[in-house]
Amino acid sequence: MLEYINIFYVIFKRDLTLTFREKTDFINSLAFFIIIVLLFPLTFGSKSELLNTIIPGIIWISALLATCLSLETIFRSDFEDGSIEQLVLNRYPLILLVSAKILAHWITFGIPIIVISLTLGVILSLSNEIMMALFITLILGTPILSLLGSVMAVLTMGLHGSMLLSILILPLSMPVLIFSTIAIQNASLGLPIVAETYFLAGILILAITLAPIAAASALRIRLS
Amino acid sequence: MYKWIHQFGSPKYFYDISVRLSKWIAIVCAISFIGGLYGGLVLAPADYQQGDSFRIIYLHVPAAWMSLFVYLVIAFSGAVSLIWHIKITDIIARASAPIGASFTFLALVTGAIWGKPMWGTYWVWDARLTSELILLFLYLGYIALQSAFSDKRIAARAGAILVLIGVINIPIIHYSVEWWSTLHQGPTISKLDKPSIHLTMLIPLLLMVLAFKTFYITTLLIRARSEILEYEYNSSWVKKYVIK
Amino acid sequence: MNIILRGLKNMSLNDFFSMGGYAVYVWSAYGISFIVLFLNIILAIRNEYKTLNEIKKRLQNNKK
Numbered sequence: 001m002l003e004y005i006n007i008f009y010v011i012f013k014r015d016l017t018l019t020f021r022e023k024t025d026f027i028n029s030l031a032f033f034i035i036i037v038l039l040f041p042l043t044f045g046s047k048s049e050l051l052n053t054i055i056p057g058i059i060w061i062s063a064l065l066a067t068c069l070s071l072e073t074i075f076r077s078d079f080e081d082g083s084i085e086q087l088v089l090n091r092y093p094l095i096l097l098v099s100a101k102i103l104a105h106w107i108t109f110g111i112p113i114i115v116i117s118l119t120l121g122v123i124l125s126l127s128n129e130i131m132m133a134l135f136i137t138l139i140l141g142t143p144i145l146s147l148l149g150s151v152m153a154v155l156t157m158g159l160h161g162s163m164l165l166s167i168l169i170l171p172l173s174m175p176v177l178i179f180s181t182i183a184i185q186n187a188s189l190g191l192p193i194v195a196e197t198y199f200l201a202g203i204l205i206l207a208i209t210l211a212p213i214a215a216a217s218a219l220r221i222r223l224s
Numbered sequence: 225m226y227k228w229i230h231q232f233g234s235p236k237y238f239y240d241i242s243v244r245l246s247k248w249i250a251i252v253c254a255i256s257f258i259g260g261l262y263g264g265l266v267l268a269p270a271d272y273q274q275g276d277s278f279r280i281i282y283l284h285v286p287a288a289w290m291s292l293f294v295y296l297v298i299a300f301s302g303a304v305s306l307i308w309h310i311k312i313t314d315i316i317a318r319a320s321a322p323i324g325a326s327f328t329f330l331a332l333v334t335g336a337i338w339g340k341p342m343w344g345t346y347w348v349w350d351a352r353l354t355s356e357l358i359l360l361f362l363y364l365g366y367i368a369l370q371s372a373f374s375d376k377r378i379a380a381r382a383g384a385i386l387v388l389i390g391v392i393n394i395p396i397i398h399y400s401v402e403w404w405s406t407l408h409q410g411p412t413i414s415k416l417d418k419p420s421i422h423l424t425m426l427i428p429l430l431l432m433v434l435a436f437k438t439f440y441i442t443t444l445l446i447r448a449r450s451e452i453l454e455y456e457y458n459s460s461w462v463k464k465y466v467i468k
Numbered sequence: 469m470n471i472i473l474r475g476l477k478n479m480s481l482n483d484f485f486s487m488g489g490y491a492v493y494v495w496s497a498y499g500i501s502f503i504v505l506f507l508n509i510i511l512a513i514r515n516e517y518k519t520l521n522e523i524k525k526r527l528q529n530n531k532k
Contacts, residue, residue: 151389155382159372167368168386171361172393175400182404199403203396210392214385217306221381266484277490280497287501326504335496341490396472439505450519458521466523 007092015104018077030112035121036062037120055124056134056184059117060177063142068166070109071149074101075157080095088223090217094216102212103148110142140200144176145169147211154218160216175203235452236461238312242445249445253438256431259332263428273391280338282428286436287332288352291359292394294324294440298366302384311325311455314380314446317387318370323440325363331356353407355398362390 019026040058041051078084087097117138121131152168183196264282296318301313335353336346349355366383373379456462487494 148389151385155369155386156372164368164372168365169363171358171365171397172389174358175393175396178400178404199400206392210389214389218382218385221385223380224378262489276487277493279487279494283501323508326508330501330504333500334497337493337500341493377523439509443508443512446509446516450512450516453516453519455525457526462523463527466520466527 004092004096008096009157011087011097011100012104015083015101017099019104019108020076025070025073026108028072029109030067030116031053032069033062033066033113034116034120036065037188041124048158049191051124052126052130053185053188055121056130056188057181058068059120059134060137060141060180060184062116063113064145064170064173064177066113067109067142067145067149068169071105071146071153071169072156072165074105074150074153079157084219085090085223088219094219095212097213098154098219099212100151102146102215105150106143106146113142114138127188129187129190133184133193136193137183137200140197140204141180142178144171144200144204144207145205148172151211151215151218154215154222155169157222176200230419234317235311235315235456236459237358239449239452239461239465240419244440246445249438250442253435253442256435260428260435263431268425268428275361277338277341282336282432283383284331284334285429286355286433287327287334289433289435290440291324291328291331291356293437294320294327295359295362295387295394296391299323299384299387302380302387305380305383306388312452314377315448315451315455316444317383318380319444319451320365320440321363321370323447325367327436328356328360328363330397332360342453349405351398351402354401355394356399356407357402359394362394366390381429402454408467 037055037059040054044050044054075084078087088094114135118131120134121134126134126204149169152165152172156165156168178198179196183193183200186193186196260282264279268279270276270278283430298317301320303316304310305313305317332353335356339348339350339353340346366386369386370379370383373382453462
């Protein structure tokens, strides 16, 4: 057991160091996210009532698109230099390896997205209720995107282009997007967001249970 | 049971059966199509609310049912090929995808055309239409993933994982869309929830459902046959079959 | 049987084509559906012939 925790930690740390050492992908996907969010006030004008209603949705859509971009890199370098086969060949369960990578992705991508979103929310002067709903939906929703997306990333790794990855991820992440935006809209009207929060939490638990298994078996198929 | 699965899973066996069966299924398909069309377009009386425009139901409902059914078939055969590594289920899954996608497309198009006289616009963000649209995207993703691989075995098994995730996701998608659409436009008038549908309207509908189902099986068998030949072109039975 | 014949008698060709004013919608829906279904079956059959011919060619080449 201790050995498993140890190997999990080793892979997790390895991914973190790799991400922070080769900063370009990491910075690019976050920059992409910020640019998309800021494009909208520029095109729709700076009237704050309008922004209050559309910015949270825009933050969510941008987060989704940026996830698609960033997920392409999660297995790419490991696949290209062959180190993924080394990891697969050792005797540790694949689920461990995959979940360590997913957790690392969420830490290096999901958490910055949440922080940036809240900062942008403050800058664009969103109301407190909306900020709260945005925070809750993002903290429940971004791990779902990382989990779901990592399975698709394994399925498409080494295939040409990130277009395919986006086509696979976007329809499947529709429920997350819908529940999150409903929650934010409810919050802006002063309504409770308990129901949507429960739905998101339920999807998250489902994703935590199933996505690592799916990603592990996808990895086995891809490397067979 | 296992023996049966392996026998059924052998491509030659499947090929023989499909050659023998497909003619009869095609005949059933043609008869039920003609019967359903005649009953639906001629015999069934015009609906007292929707007039003759309700006759689109005879295309829309079977297409929508089949779109989901075919997706479930793909998911089921995907699960079978992941567990037992059977070649024939790979072939069934791959051959089903374009047919399922076209059923989904038809359900969307006929729904939109039906929506024009009923709702006044072609497109309404109705829960059913929206989830049907997402289903179409799921199909397109599956087809895109299939064509991205050069190795068909890997393509089939990767596709199986994708479709299984999709199957878990479909109820969630449907529920979320329903949740969303009731919030946005209040309760919509549901067009099919009539308490009783008259028998002269119902029988053609059932015939059309049968016609769509047999159409699916016929096309599936034809597509599967050419896939099998491609897979097995080196084996002796294919050589015998082709030379004959 | 009676019902089926009665349907034919009561129906005038004009009524059938005008569809109570909904002709555009009904016939376009049916038209598109038949085109799509027809394409499905035709493409499948063509595909089968193509594969058969390819394999035949391959086998003949091998014999030579």
